Amino acid sequence: MQEQTVAAAFMRLVTIMDELREKCPWDRKQTVQSLRPMTIEETYELADAITENDFKGIKEEIGDLLLHVLFYAKIGAEQGQFTLEEAINGICEKLITRHPHIYGDVQVKDENEVKQNWEKIKLKEGKKSVLSGVPQSLPALVKGARLVEKAGQVGFEWDTTEQVWDKVKEEMEELQEAVAANEPAKIEEEFGDLLFAMVNYARFLRIDAENALEKTNKKFMTRFTRMEKVAQEQGRLLSDMTLAEMDAIWNSIKHQNPGT
Secondary structure (H helix, E strand, C coil): CHHHHHHHHHHHHHHHHHHHHHHCHHHHHCCHHHHHHHHHHHHHHHHHHHHCCCHHHHHHHHHHHHHHHHHHHHHHHHCCCCCHHHHHHHHHHHHHHCCHHHHCCCCCCCHHHHHHHHHHHHHHCCCCCCCCCCCCCCCHHHHHHHHHHHHHCCCCCCCCHHHHHHHHHHHHHHHHHHHHHCCHHHHHHHHHHHHHHHHHHHHHCCCCHHHHHHHHHHHHHHHHHHHHHHHHHCCCCHHHCCHHHHHHHHHHHHHHCCCC
16 A cells, blocks of 8 residues: 555656646756756755754655656656666666675675675676776765775775774874975875875774764854854954954853754
C-alpha cells in the first residue's frame, strides 16, 4: 500500500512538471545550464538543513531537489538525450552491479570491504582511476575528504590515528619553517598541505571536516552578532571598543552559551 502511495505521489510531481514545462513561460525557458546554479543553491540549502538537524527543512529541500531532477529528465527527454525511465533504471542497475554481496554471492565482513569492492567494480566498468569519480567543482574541504577516502579504499593510508596526527604535526612544522623564511608561495603550499592532513585526521576521527568547520562558522556568527547586540545595548559600536573590551564581552557570551 505504501509503495502505491509513494508511486502516486511521484507521478503527481511528474505530471506537474510536464504541465509547467508546457504552460509556464518561466519553466519553458529553462535549460540545463540555467538550472545548474539553482540546483547548487538548493543542494546547499539541504546541506544547511542537515547541519542544523532540521528534518522539516530536509523534507522541504529534498522535495525541491527532486523537482530539479525531474526538470533535468524532462529537458533530456525533449532533446532526445535520455528518458526519466532510463535514468531510474540506470541507477537501479548500477546499485545491483555494485552490491554483489546483496545481489550476488560475494561475502563481505564490514563496510570497508563494501567500499573496496565498490571501487574495484568501478575500475572494471572503465574508470581509469579510483579518484576519477571526485567532481572537480566540489568545495576544497569536501574534495580533500573524498580524495583521502578513496585512496584509503585501495590501501593508501596510515594504519593508526596517531600516525596521521604525527603527519599533521610534521606539516605544521613545515608551515612554520616557510613562514620564518618569508616565502609566500611556499607558505601557501604548506598551509594547503596542513589543511589536507587535518582533513585526513578528521576522517580517522570519524568527523566530517566540512560540517565541523560549518558548525564553527555558525557558532562564530552567533557569538559575534550577540556581541554586536551587547555593544549596541551599551550605546557603543564595536569599532569604538578596544580588543580587550570586545574580548571580555566575547568570553561572557561564550560562558553563558558554551554550545552556541
